[in-house]
Amino acid sequence: MLKVISFKICPFVERVTALLEAKGLASDIEFISLANKPQWFLDISPNGQVPVLVTESGRALFESDAIVEYLDEAYPPLETGVDAEQRAINRAYSHLGSKQYLVQCSTMRSADEATYMERSNKMHKALGNIAAAKSAGRFFNGDQLSMVDVAWIPVFHRALIIKRQTGVDLLEQWPILQQWQAELDATGLFEAACAEDFEAAFGNFYLAPTTYLGQQMRGTQDSDCCTPKANTADSACANSTCC
Numbered sequence: 001m002l003k004v005i006s007f008k009i010c011p012f013v014e015r016v017t018a019l020l021e022a023k024g025l026a027s028d029i030e031f032i033s034l035a036n037k038p039q040w041f042l043d044i045s046p047n048g049q050v051p052v053l054v055t056e057s058g059r060a061l062f063e064s065d066a067i068v069e070y071l072d073e074a075y076p077p078l079e080t081g082v083d084a085e086q087r088a089i090n091r092a093y094s095h096l097g098s099k100q101y102l103v104q105c106s107t108m109r110s111a112d113e114a115t116y117m118e119r120s121n122k123m124h125k126a127l128g129n130i131a132a133a134k135s136a137g138r139f140f141n142g143d144q145l146s147m148v149d150v151a152w153i154p155v156f157h158r159a160l161i162i163k164r165q166t167g168v169d170l171l172e173q174w175p176i177l178q179q180w181q182a183e184l185d186a187t188g189l190f191e192a193a194c195a196e197d198f199e200a201a202f203g204n205f206y207l208a209p210t211t212y213l214g215q216q217m218r219g220t221q222d223s224d225c226c227t228p229k230a231n232t233a234d235s236a237c238a239n240s241t242c243c
């Protein structure tokens with residue numbers, strides 16, 4: 001059985017687990033603490049990061065780009081009839097998506113509105129570019145789910161939770177992206193790719209009272225009002241703006 005080494009709110013992990021779900025591949029999952037990485041994990045993860053995929057033959061693969069390419073080569077492809085040119089285009093637009101993960105994480109962790117605006121603006125060029133490239137179909141390349149859709153799932157999933165909880169919509173300038181987000185949501189992959197308590201863990205970290213978005217959710221503006229809770233995702237990720 002395939003096995004994913006995971007951290008609950010990591011978008012790089014979600015890209016991998018979304019692909020496993022989309023392909024109908026069963027897998028085990030093991031969550032680790034990133035603040036206190038176990039030695040067995042460091043022994044198999046050369047970059048010390050999640051995700052790691054342990055293949056059915058027992059080899060450990062790291063780097064999400066490499067993992068998703070492996071999964072699409074070793075198992076029936078997600079999208080059929082993709083020639084070399086289209087595959088290159090898919091990789092490029094997937095890369096555009098995964099490059100947004102850390103930018104989105106730091107945007108969501110912004111302590112005030114000015115920082116939030118400055119950081120979210122950094123995503124706007126990429127959002128405009130992906131909006132211009134999207135097909136008129138349900139998904140990126142048409143009506144068939146592609147590797148590009150999977151790469152953008154973590155971005156759209158997080159944007160949807162933030163919109164529902166705070167009313168702040170990262171995609172508000174792009175109705176075509178809102179529509180795409182709704183189509184991806186309707187696949188059920190947002191939830192299927194994540195642990196049952198994903199939204200709670202995500203909220204503890206990104207919607208804490210110390211973040212601008214957390215204040216929007218609570219209707220408060222005072223970032224000094226509260227001390228972050230101990231033993232939440234916050235404390236597990238003390239060194240990072242992202243998971």
Ligand SMILES: N[C@@H](CCC(=O)N[C@@H](CS)C(=O)NCC(=O)O)C(=O)O
Pocket residue numbers: 007009010011012013034048049050051062063064065242243
């Ligand atoms: N380039 C890596 C990035 C993965 C990554 O940043 N993972 C984070 C969690 S979201 C991590 O493991 N952080 C712990 C660390 O860097 O020590 C990939 O694509 O797999």
